[in-house]
Amino acid sequence: MVHGQEDAMRPIRLDALSDEQLRELDELYRRTHDVRVRTRAQMDTSKNLAVRALR
Numbered sequence: 001m002v003h004g005q006e007d008a009m010r011p012i013r014l015d016a017l018s019d020e021q022l023r024e025l026d027e028l029y030r031r032t033h034d035v036r037v038r039t040r041a042q043m044d045t046s047k048n049l050a051v052r053a054l055r
Helices: 019-031 035-054
Strands: none
């Protein structure tokens, strides 16, 4: 393993998002043309909706 790679491979952890933050993330997803940003926004939105469903 390359030195320092273990830090680079850790997943990003986000706290649960508020309703306003989810709306902003949804707007970013719909307006961006950058595929990487769109994919990340979709994953974050899905994760937060799943967490809310479990409550």
